[in-house]
Amino acid sequence: MKIYHSLEEIDSIGPLVIALGNFDGIHLGHREIIERAVKKAGEAGLESGIFTFANHPRNVIMNEEFTKNIIYFEEKAKILRELGVGHLFNITFDETIMEMEPKVFVKEVLWGRLNMQCGFCGFNYRFGRKALGDTVVLQQVGEELGFEILVVPPVMIDGQVVSSTLIRTLIFEGKVDECLKYLGRPYSINGEVVVGNRIGQTIGFPTSNLIIDETMVSPANGVYITLCTYRGVTYPSITNVGNKPTIGKYEKNVETHIFGFDKELYGKNIHVEFLIKTRDEIKFNSVNELASQIKKDCLAAKAYFSK
Numbered sequence: 001m002k003i004y005h006s007l008e009e010i011d012s013i014g015p016l017v018i019a020l021g022n023f024d025g026i027h028l029g030h031r032e033i034i035e036r037a038v039k040k041a042g043e044a045g046l047e048s049g050i051f052t053f054a055n056h057p058r059n060v061i062m063n064e065e066f067t068k069n070i071i072y073f074e075e076k077a078k079i080l081r082e083l084g085v086g087h088l089f090n091i092t093f094d095e096t097i098m099e100m101e102p103k104v105f106v107k108e109v110l111w112g113r114l115n116m117q118c119g120f121c122g123f124n125y126r127f128g129r130k131a132l133g134d135t136v137v138l139q140q141v142g143e144e145l146g147f148e149i150l151v152v153p154p155v156m157i158d159g160q161v162v163s164s165t166l167i168r169t170l171i172f173e174g175k176v177d178e179c180l181k182y183l184g185r186p187y188s189i190n191g192e193v194v195v196g197n198r199i200g201q202t203i204g205f206p207t208s209n210l211i212i213d214e215t216m217v218s219p220a221n222g223v224y225i226t227l228c229t230y231r232g233v234t235y236p237s238i239t240n241v242g243n244k245p246t247i248g249k250y251e252k253n254v255e256t257h258i259f260g261f262d263k264e265l266y267g268k269n270i271h272v273e274f275l276i277k278t279r280d281e282i283k284f285n286s287v288n289e290l291a292s293q294i295k296k297d298c299l300a301a302k303a304y305f306s307k
Contacts, residue, residue, distance in 0.1 A: 001081045003088045005054065007113055015117040016049040016087065017041035018110065020125055022164070023052045025070040026079050028184045029122065029155040029162035036152060037120040038084045046117060049087035050080055051110065057093045068217035070167055070183075072190055089114065102133025106141040118148045125151075157181055174220030176274035186227070186273040189216065189254065193265040205294050207240075207255035208265045210272070218252065219274060221281040225301045228258050229271040235261050238301040239272060245283035246290045257294075259302065276304070 004010055019037035023030045034050065041048035056067040071079075073090065080088055091097070097105070105128045110116045119138065127133040135151045142149045154161045162182045170178050171187055179187040191210035208228070212218050221242035228237040239256040243249070256272055278300055284290045 001077070001085055001088055003077060003090060005090055005092070007089075007091060007109065010089070010113055013087070013115050015046055015115050017044065017046050017118040018049040018051050018089075018114060018116045018120070019085075020051050020110075020119055020121040020127075022056065023050065023076070024056060024067075025164040025167050025183065026076055027070075027162050027164065027167055027182050028157070031083070031184060032155050033120050033122055033152045034080070034083055034085065036150070037118075040118060040120070040150075041086070042084075044118070047086040048084065049089060049114065049116075050085050051089045051091070051114065053093040054090045055093050057098070060093050060095070060098060068168060069215055070164060070171070070187075070217055072216070075188075075190070099129050102128030102137045103141055104128075105133065106138060107145065111141075111145055111147065116147060118150070120150050120152060123151055123153055168217045171217050171219050174222050174224075174277040176219055176224060177276040179274075186275060187219075188271060188273040189213075189218075190269060190271050191254070192267060192269050195266055205257045205291070205298070207257050208270060210254040210256070210270070212252050212254065218254075220277070221252070223278050223281070223297050225275045225278060225304050226256060227273040227275065228256050228261075229273075230258075230261075230263075230265065230268065235259060236301065236305045237272070238297055239274070240281065242281035245281065246287065257298070259298070 017037050017040045019034045021030065021033060038048045058067045077088060110119065119142070121135060121138065123135065125135055135149065138149045156162070160166060167179055167182050170176070176187050189210065191213065193208045194211055195209070219241050224239045224241065226237045226239040228235050235258045237256050237258045239254060241252070241254050243252050254272065278297060282293070284293065
């Protein structure tokens, strides 16, 4: 899969079938659009592409970091590659694009620059100045220029429209177990392990600490049963998200205790998948009370994995 980070990088590209959207979670609704585009490209003997933005348009329009990411770019690219996408246009949404009239955006960018011969998008796809462009505008321009636009209806699960907003809300509320049915995979985070206060090590539960990435949505404070992957090997684990109120005043972070693992991970990257929340974060009266509760948390997690 070839990745483009600016429109200027695109030069003399072959005709493409393109999936259009933010794809900020690559959830099951997004996958439906992408898989249809890849299938259509194969049937037509064309290459497939994804046109999306490196940053969330809402953050530029609102002029603040309003919308958090669900998935890291590297993970997004990996999933798209596995789905058979040939070209990923990961373009920065800036004021130039924001101020483009919808028809100009379609004609000059999608058709003129990307050579789109067929496009797929969600039912609520919006684009152009003041988000005035929609699926009707896309199809009108398509008829004028001779390309097809196929609008994919919403994917419904348990009566809910699968959306990134829904998934962000579930993560924020700590309902990570519900994310699986909408994402098609567990909600997860990546990061480099940093040096913590080593309290966990002194009470018999060493942890790998990750700093919260402020650009990413983060779970509610509490204790979670998790899976931790390091160098391609996945281990059962338990993770605390929060400010460690029993110990002192700390910024919100993620600390994971990996069962059956004794290697030093400082400076190494790990991947943590959140399976289910077991309790809220609590301020205990002493470190001994905290250690006693952690022991119970670990027993509960091991019982979960034994099933």
